[in-house]
Amino acid sequence: MVRKIVALFVAVLALGLLTILIVFGLLHTQYAKPMVIYTLDKGLGIHVKSESIQYHYPNQVTFQNARFELPDQQPVEVAELSVWLSTQLSTKQPIAIHELLIDGASLSASQTPSVTQLKQWQIENIALDHIDYSHGEMIINDLRLQLTGIELGDSVITSKGNVQLQASQFYYQGSSLRNLLVDGELDGDNSKILGASFTWNKSSISTQAQIQNGRWSLVNTTIDRLDLDATAQDDPLLSILKKHVGHINSLDILNSTLSNNDMTVDNISASLENIDLDKSLWKQSEAYISVDADQLIWRGFEFIEPTLEVYANEERIEVADLDTQLEQGRIQLSGYVKLNEIKLDKLEVDGVKYIQEGDKLLY
Incomplete structure (x- = not known):
């Protein structure tokens, strides 16, 4: 009886390993794109159209010329988006993002995820490159932003993290800053700007x-x-x-x-x-x-x-x-x-x- 139980356990384990190997194998084939699209649609309610989707071992997925539609949010079109999934997953947090990179996009406030959404995904690092951003009368051209060591609170003000920002132009109600550089630490009342420079x-x-x-x-x-x-x-x-x-x-x-x-x-x-x-x-x-x-x-x-x-x-x-x-x-x-x-x-x-x-x- 014990031998049968052990044999059954080994068989189930082997089947699980075989399934994982098959999934990983398929991610390196033409089936990667439909698998990722299906997972995002059914798992997170995110609808994706992408020219190509590539998987890079062990935890990176890259979308080229993609369109993302999130619930209650305007669609987002990007030239390239890469996601590095966290390797420390749990049943309570099935998806956590170690790093998110967006390269080449025009974004508005209505197209950016809320702090609540970002908390759900447990994003640790965010990188933006060559982004044009607008929010009301504020416009930022050629934005490059890195947020590292993120600890999200209920709002941006209560969140923590290291910030590096670069932009060619920052407009607000007709006034502008050029060649903006900022290096800082976001930590509520202990926030600091370690260095900032611009032309005005x-x-x-x-x-x-x-x-x-x-x-x-x-x-x-x-x-x-x-x-x-x-x-x-x-x-x-x-x-x-x-x-x-x-x-x-x-x-x-x-x-x-x-x-x-x-x-x-x-x-x-x-x-x-x-x-x-x-x-x-x-x-x-x-x-x-x-x-x-x-x-x-x-x-x-x-x-x-x-x-x-x-x-x-x-x-x-x-x-x-x-x-x-x-x-x-x-x-x-x-x-x-x-x-x-x-x-x-x-x-x-x-x-x-x-x-x-x-x-x-x-x-």
């Missing part, structure tokens, strides 16, 4: 950033050759920046021209440290600002080669140095200012010439 308004911008008090703090930010009229220009990207960035850890502005209301600064270079953007200069804590420029024009006054170094801390603004040429003369000043007190350690006014007649200043 012909200026080169690079930065690092981290979450601080629920908003981004800019770290080691450099802005080079920016030409910006903050009064006339209602840039939507600036609105996003104001909404999501609340603090400047360190920012350098180089070789730039800035305008605001009745002030224009030419060829300015400035450094800002520890600035809370939600507070006035009077309410800062250990903030630092230094500025030098070729020229500053303010309400008719022309300041030539002005330099300024300021420390702000708890309703005290210390002017460590102010030096500028004004109308054939020179002004030098240092001291501090409080809400109800001014103390000047140094004030030198030499050779400044102007004449005031009525409401007019004649120089």
Whole structure:
């Protein structure tokens, strides 16, 4: 009796192994395509039309020039899609994806899987290459994206993973970034931008950033050759920046021209440290600002080669140095200012010439 049971067990095991071998064998023949299409249709409700489907041992399936139709979602057409299935499967999780690669596609928000769908497939890594993406008034051209070590939460904000992004152009409501590069870590309130760079308004911008008090703090930010009229220009990207960035850890502005209301600064270079953007200069804590420029024009006054170094801390603004040429003369000043007190350690006014007649200043 025991021998019969053992023989039956061996026979069943052999039949199972033979079935697996046959399936693997068929995946290397012309039957791979109908087998994969049937499995996706019946198992996941995904309808597939593909020019060719190739199986690569042990766990990769590649679709060429394919169209995918997912439940409750717009169809997706891709030049190439490769799936690497996880080798650690279970009855609770019959399909898990180790890596998903999409190369060559035009996608919209209505064509991308939801976080819930991605969680069902237990995707560990996602790679996008040569993708054009649109979502409302946002358009991204030639997107390359890698998400690794993904731990999906209930939303993108609560998910974790490493992010590398590259795009030739990023458009939003008519404003654009070019040559965008981002390397970061997605981890809720511990998210970080390890490095980012792009071109905006012909200026080169690079930065690092981290979450601080629920908003981004800019770290080691450099802005080079920016030409910006903050009064006339209602840039939507600036609105996003104001909404999501609340603090400047360190920012350098180089070789730039800035305008605001009745002030224009030419060829300015400035450094800002520890600035809370939600507070006035009077309410800062250990903030630092230094500025030098070729020229500053303010309400008719022309300041030539002005330099300024300021420390702000708890309703005290210390002017460590102010030096500028004004109308054939020179002004030098240092001291501090409080809400109800001014103390000047140094004030030198030499050779400044102007004449005031009525409401007019004649120089």
